Structure formats: structure tokens, C-alpha cells
Amino acid sequence: MRYAPGHNEATRNRIVEISSRLFREEGIAAVGLAKVMAKAGLTVGTFYTHFKSKDALVREALLRTLDTRHEGLAHALEGADVESVVRSYLSPEHRDDAGRGCAVAALVAEVARHPRATRQTFAAHNAPTVEALAAWLSRLRGKKVGAADAAAFLGLLAGTLQLARATPDRAESDAILEAGVRAAIRLAT
Amino acid sequence: MRYAPGHNEATRNRIVEISSRLFREEGIAAVGLAKVMAKAGLTVGTFYTHFKSKDALVREALLRTLDTRHEGLAHALEGADVESVVRSYLSPEHRDDAGRGCAVAALVAEVARHPRATRQTFAAHNAPTVEALAAWLSRLRGKKVGAADAAAFLGLLAGTLQLARATPDRAESDAILEAGVRAAIRLAT
């Protein structure tokens, strides 16, 4: 069969989107290529006409997810008050839907154990978000907040979300999210 | 061969210690039983005379690691100033030696995706540490700090350590640790 122009890009795109979701939901190691390709309605063999290796897909999925988030973030931080920003990150919805959520919270620990190339992709495409956070925090505090401080702020958000996700008691998990909101507000202002 | 009394316990113990280290270093999924048993100087078959399954070992290793940390912590927090406590957690040494480090930072994201039994073991054996942190923070702030707030504080520490671990540029990673120290001090006092 012959394919419409852009068919290749569209398929490649679909594979990236699907894997990005699955990686965040189940972890990178737990997601096999067969599962990704089946969700894309294709067989495994096709994978290698689009990507050099699983590692290459991992990097692609990471940068896509991080870039997409950054695009949304710049807009979301525009004039938003601290509490609503922090509360939407540390929400039960975000906790319960890791697949559509923050890649840092879902994958940072696993990425830390990946090859340098993966870590570099992660760091490079997380940097714009950290910069945007730094600018936002600077505005809130009325004085210059550096990238490292913004990263620590992101660490608080991601770490607290992870703890909430690992806590089996729902009321306790909700309370951790609330405490995270309080802590983040204290830190941001 | 016949074995000395306590030999069974000693072997079981060794398997738990070794796996606890490897799990924190490489992640639970990435560590096979063959690797654990080889490090213990045994063959894989022996594993099942000591544990029902890999999942059972995971729970055992988690509770052991968390209990051991809690024992050390109560002593470490006794009269220690904020900065030295926080700085020893967010140290380059801790970042670079995950195998001997905090199980929360190393494994919380992976545990969140494990069966409920594992999450319950994790939560139950992490609770004493959170309580000890809450008591310590209460002393520092001069007013009652709840368990959820202490958990958020632990979230800041673990999340920041994870980000530092994933950051390939060493200077940048060091700066994140320093920023984490500042944030934790602000939050604790």
C-alpha cells in the first residue's frame, strides 16, 4: 500500500504520544515495545522503521512530554495566584492520572539510572520549565530566584506527589497533598 | 552438609541486606534474583527455601531498610541543628551512593506502581520516620507539626535528591542540593 503524505510523521508521532503516556503511567522499564506498538495498531517490526532503538524512543518521549508541558506552563503561570498553581499540581486528579501528568514526578528516579544521553535530554528539556518557575517565583517573592532554587521548588512538588501516590490510605494521601500545598506556598512567598 | 544453628537466619539476612542495597542502587525491576543470589554466593534455586517470591523479598527489603533508617534517625535528630541534618541528607555523598541511602528517594516512585501489599509495607514502615520528623519539626518551630506536614518535608528532601541525581552536570547538581538545603531550612524554621 502507498500512504498519504505525512503518514510516516503521523505514525511516528502517535508512537511517541502513546509511549510517553505509558512510560509515565507504568515506568519506562515496565513498558515493552510490543505493548506500545499494539496500542498504535501496528506490529513490533514497524517500530524500527521509525526509531533506532527503545532508548531513542525514550529520549524522544521525554523531550516531547517536557516540551509540551513547558508550552502549557508559561501560559498557566501568567498572573495565576500561588495557591491555584500549586493546588492543581498537588491535586488528587494529578495523583491518580500519572499518565497525563508531570514527567518529573513520574520518571525522574528512573531517568537518574539511565545512560548519560537520556539524562542530558531530560535535563535540557526540563530546564525551560525550571527557568519559567524561577521567573514566576521571582515575581512572587519580589526578588531574584535562581534556577537551582526553582529546581528545589519543583523537587518539593514532585517528591510530595510521589509520596501521595505511594500512600495506600486515601485520606492520608490527600492530607499529604494538602500539606504539600501549604509547604509550597510558604516556600513561594 | 549440616549447618551451624542460626545459619538459615544468617543467609536469609544476607539476602535481604544485599537486595536492599541493589534495589536502591538499580531499582527493583532491574535487579534479578540471579544477581542477588550470586552476590550472596548462592544459586538461584536456594532463594525459594528462604522466600515465597520476589515480591515477598521486596517487602522484606523495604521494611528492613526503613526500620534500620528509623533506628538511626531518632539518634541523629537528637539535639542536631537543622542545617547539619538537612545538609547530610542533601549531600553529594548521599546523591552518589543511592545503594546505602534513603529508600524513599530511591524507590518511592517505583513502589507507587507496586501491588497494594507492597505499598502498605512501605507506608507502615515509613510512618515512624515521618513521626520522628514531625516531632523534630515541632521542636524546631515551637508548635505542633502534623505527620502530613512532615511527609511533605520528606517529599522536599527526596524530590530534590532525585533531581540532583538525574542532573548530569555536576556543578548544576551540586547547586540543586544547596538550594534544597536553603528551602528545607526555610520550611523547618
Add this chain to the structure above:
DNA sequence: TGTACATCAGTGAACGCGCGTTCACTGATGTAC
């Protein structure tokens, strides 16, 4: 207008490998008689 060939995303079977788990067996030492 008709024929031959090129293109290329996708197929599907196979590859070696490591995984968790099972199981018949070993063999040094203990106990029973």
C-alpha cells in the same frame, strides 16, 4: 494505453537472552535403635 520497475510503511516469524519459578536431587550431620 499498457507494461515493468521502484518505493517504503508495515508484516510476521525468528534470534538470543534474562526473567521468576519449579523440582528432583545431593550430602554432611544429626538422631534412633
Add this chain to the structure above:
DNA sequence: TGTACATCAGTGAACGCGCGTTCACTGATGTAC
């Protein structure tokens, strides 16, 4: 004192399975002549 049997941590080979990766092939459509 000597013999028969019980104990039990450890052995090592095998199991089915899913993994990432490879590769000869397909087949609908495009282009060349």
C-alpha cells in the same frame, strides 16, 4: 559401637514467557518508457 534413616540448605537444570532486535518479504501506489 555400628547401622539405618531423617533433616534440610543448597544444587543445577529445566519451564514458559516477554524482552529488544533483525530480516526476508508484502503489496498498493507511484513513475518511466
